[in-house]
Amino acid sequence: MSESRIEKLKYGLLKAIDVSGFRVLDPVVRLFFGEEPKKQAADVFKYLITPIAFVVLCLAAWTVIAPRHKTRSGEVPTPREVWAAFVVNDTLNDREDEKEADFQLSGEARMAAIARVREQLRVKEAESIQRKAELAVIKDRSEAEIQAALAPLQQAYDELKAKNTTEQDVRSSTIRQLAAAVAARIGSTDQLLTAIRDDNTKTEAEREAEKQIKDALSDVRSVPPKALKAAQLASNAVANEVQHLNKRLDYLESGNRDQKVVAAEQKTAVARQTLDTATTPAAVLAAAKSVVRGEETAARTAEQSYPRTATIWFQVRRSLFTVFVGFTMAAAIAIPVGILCGLNKVVMACLTPIISIFKPVSPVVWLLIFQIVVGAFFPDPESHPLFQFFGSLPLIGGLGVNPALIFSACTVAVCAVWPALVNTALGVSSIDRDHMNVARVLRLGLWTRLFRIIIPSSLPLVFAGLRISLGVGWMVLIAAEALSSSDGLGKFVWDEYQNGSSHSFANIIFACFVVGIIGFILDRIMILMQRSVSFDDGAAVV
Amino acid sequence: MTASLEIKNVDVGFGPLNSRTEVLTNINLTVRRNEFVAIIGFSGSGKSTLMNLLAGIQRPDCGEVRMHGQVVTEPGPERGILFQNYSLLPWLSVFGNIELGVKQVFPNMSRSDRADYIQHYIQMVSLTGAERKRPGELSGGMRQRLSLARTLSMKPEVLLLDEPLSALDALTRANLQDEIVRIWEEDRRTVVMITNDVDEAVLMADRIVALTPGPKATLGESFPVTLDRPRDRTTLNFNPKFRVLRNHVTRYLTDLNHKAGQLRPTVDLTLPKLSPYEFTAV
Numbered sequence: 095m096s097e098s099r100i101e102k103l104k105y106g107l108l109k110a111i112d113v114s115g116f117r118v119l120d121p122v123v124r125l126f127f128g129e130e131p132k133k134q135a136a137d138v139f140k141y142l143i144t145p146i147a148f149v150v151l152c153l154a155a156w157t158v159i160a161p162r163h164k165t166r167s168g169e170v171p172t173p174r175e176v177w178a179a180f181v182v183n184d185t186l187n188d189r190e191d192e193k194e195a196d197f198q199l200s201g202e203a204r205m206a207a208i209a210r211v212r213e214q215l216r217v218k219e220a221e222s223i224q225r226k227a228e229l230a231v232i233k234d235r236s237e238a239e240i241q242a243a244l245a246p247l248q249q250a251y252d253e254l255k256a257k258n259t260t261e262q263d264v265r266s267s268t269i270r271q272l273a274a275a276v277a278a279r280i281g282s283t284d285q286l287l288t289a290i291r292d293d294n295t296k297t298e299a300e301r302e303a304e305k306q307i308k309d310a311l312s313d314v315r316s317v318p319p320k321a322l323k324a325a326q327l328a329s330n331a332v333a334n335e336v337q338h339l340n341k342r343l344d345y346l347e348s349g350n351r352d353q354k355v356v357a358a359e360q361k362t363a364v365a366r367q368t369l370d371t372a373t374t375p376a377a378v379l380a381a382a383k384s385v386v387r388g389e390e391t392a393a394r395t396a397e398q399s400y401p402r403t404a405t406i407w408f409q410v411r412r413s414l415f416t417v418f419v420g421f422t423m424a425a426a427i428a429i430p431v432g433i434l435c436g437l438n439k440v441v442m443a444c445l446t447p448i449i450s451i452f453k454p455v456s457p458v459v460w461l462l463i464f465q466i467v468v469g470a471f472f473p474d475p476e477s478h479p480l481f482q483f484f485g486s487l488p489l490i491g492g493l494g495v496n497p498a499l500i501f502s503a504c505t506v507a508v509c510a511v512w513p514a515l516v517n518t519a520l521g522v523s524s525i526d527r528d529h530m531n532v533a534r535v536l537r538l539g540l541w542t543r544l545f546r547i548i549i550p551s552s553l554p555l556v557f558a559g560l561r562i563s564l565g566v567g568w569m570v571l572i573a574a575e576a577l578s579s580s581d582g583l584g585k586f587v588w589d590e591y592q593n594g595s596s597h598s599f600a601n602i603i604f605a606c607f608v609v610g611i612i613g614f615i616l617d618r619i620m621i622l623m624q625r626s627v628s629f630d631d632g633a634a635v636v
Numbered sequence: 637m638t639a640s641l642e643i644k645n646v647d648v649g650f651g652p653l654n655s656r657t658e659v660l661t662n663i664n665l666t667v668r669r670n671e672f673v674a675i676i677g678f679s680g681s682g683k684s685t686l687m688n689l690l691a692g693i694q695r696p697d698c699g700e701v702r703m704h705g706q707v708v709t710e711p712g713p714e715r716g717i718l719f720q721n722y723s724l725l726p727w728l729s730v731f732g733n734i735e736l737g738v739k740q741v742f743p744n745m746s747r748s749d750r751a752d753y754i755q756h757y758i759q760m761v762s763l764t765g766a767e768r769k770r771p772g773e774l775s776g777g778m779r780q781r782l783s784l785a786r787t788l789s790m791k792p793e794v795l796l797l798d799e800p801l802s803a804l805d806a807l808t809r810a811n812l813q814d815e816i817v818r819i820w821e822e823d824r825r826t827v828v829m830i831t832n833d834v835d836e837a838v839l840m841a842d843r844i845v846a847l848t849p850g851p852k853a854t855l856g857e858s859f860p861v862t863l864d865r866p867r868d869r870t871t872l873n874f875n876p877k878f879r880v881l882r883n884h885v886t887r888y889l890t891d892l893n894h895k896a897g898q899l900r901p902t903v904d905l906t907l908p909k910l911s912p913y914e915f916t917a918v
Binding site for chain 2: 526528529531532534535536537538542546547550551553629
């Protein structure tokens, strides 16, 4: 490569980095091309290595601190557990894909798949049995270990308990004697009271001592040995896989769509035979009805789709689609209205009270309002043409567009509309006077003025507003989904919170990262768009 | 000669009626057809306001501005104005900036004709090769040349130059002065130029009109420039006529400024008596 081409590549890369907002990588590229290595290396260390080290430090702190905090839903998960949650959720998604494919297979391919799955199942079942045996051995061994650890403690506890009981008996008999003496007017009341007080203190101390041993006992019982835990996990993993393979087999054989259709057709054929041979009018009628029903069932089955469980990636896709719909609605309202506001002070004055009052309203309130309003629009969503239309679309059809999605999107739109509107109005109203004078001297018409002067001039601010809007929209959407149980990432979090299994907490934190990373990517995309339309620094898209 | 541009008894001020600041009072000016008039004045005397009046961007409080006898009520492409700060549209290319005006003034021109026409003006101001560049990528001189091309491409009957060269360095400035005069001589039309540079005015104009210092600025004496064209800036300095005229105008302006200074109420400010408490050079 010639000198100038290398230079060109270098500056192209630098510009791409600059436009996409990853300025941190700038010294890395320069260092790679050998520009002032010493300075660049220092910059790489300061602005890249140091932050990475800091993040690693945070992860380390998290790993150390998390297990010390015990909650109702178990310990706070460590980074490792969160990563495991990612793997589990990803596997779940893959398995759903496999099952869906199995459900739809037919003919030769289906037979081949059955053979493959059976082979896998054979291997896994053997492994599962082996793992279970290993687990039983380890379980016995660790049970013995636990018992061995428990025995001395239990003995100590029993001894202490016996000793304390005797002492307590002695004390209470003394107290009874003193009380009798006081009743007979020969003993001192003070002495009795002191004895009672003394007894209470001692009993308290004895109980405390007993409790300590008891705690030690329950600690030994509740913490299973590491080897046992590992064996259990391994055994569970294999058992899980066996279960999955069995399910696959089910979807390949009796649960397969094609097989179901065949079964329904056979049933119809039988009914037809009965119809042919039937003699009484009642029997004929019954058989005929059964034929028609059979035909209908076959037709319906042929169109059936796999009843997919909502996995995390499905929820991500749905959330992204919802936020896209809501954001588009927000932009479609905000930009024209913002331009009107910026152009005309009266319109601005009219809209200011509305903006001021509705802008601070909580998304939760909007969600409830839209839930009611949208619900009223679609009394029978299944048969509504809008949803049927969405259902028939290639990619979006699988997302399950329903009224819940519509009202979530509306909530996003109404919360995201304000920053875009206000920024657009500001952008339009702050157009350079000179540019407007140019328009006046040229006697530009309304449309030319709008599309050649006003909109280009305000685009950077419009995009700044849209960027804030998208951020707000994404944040609002997750909350809205969690609250309304509308499918999406929010629902994923909410379901995990509700189901409270041992993995839930890790899943919630995993979802937290997913939400954050997607939000970050969306923001970056908006920055890229903003940079590509802003004329001030002459940056064009690379 | 017919009057191309007329200003009659124009007053302009701002602020509410009870505490009004008059910027321009009693302005009267008649510009003949194809005459090059330079209006020279101090900064802050309302030169740009006068230009806005001529362009129609601003309406006078009383009096009127006429062009070919018609009262000017709004700005339009027939009075092409060259703004002091170029006023280019930063999101359009060099070509796009010119095209915007051309499309508006010649709506029936075909696409290829228009491209040729624009290219002609780009060539006229020597910006060939920079057609696709944005104004942000151009130097100050190139920007003003583009601005000039944009204005000229609209074939204005009157050209209004609002301190077009004041933001440029001396060399670029001299270059552009020559260029403007050259273009004007090729295709004569009425020009009103505002400037604060006496040399520039004498070099370029047919007539120089002084604007008295504001507030309440008005037009002062008028000096006809009878030097032969084309005027060569290198030899002009030795031309006695040029030197006399230049000194004459300069003295007139200095006197004006002096008088304005005397008219201005002087406030005696008592300055605090300060002296270093201890001052030792180390």
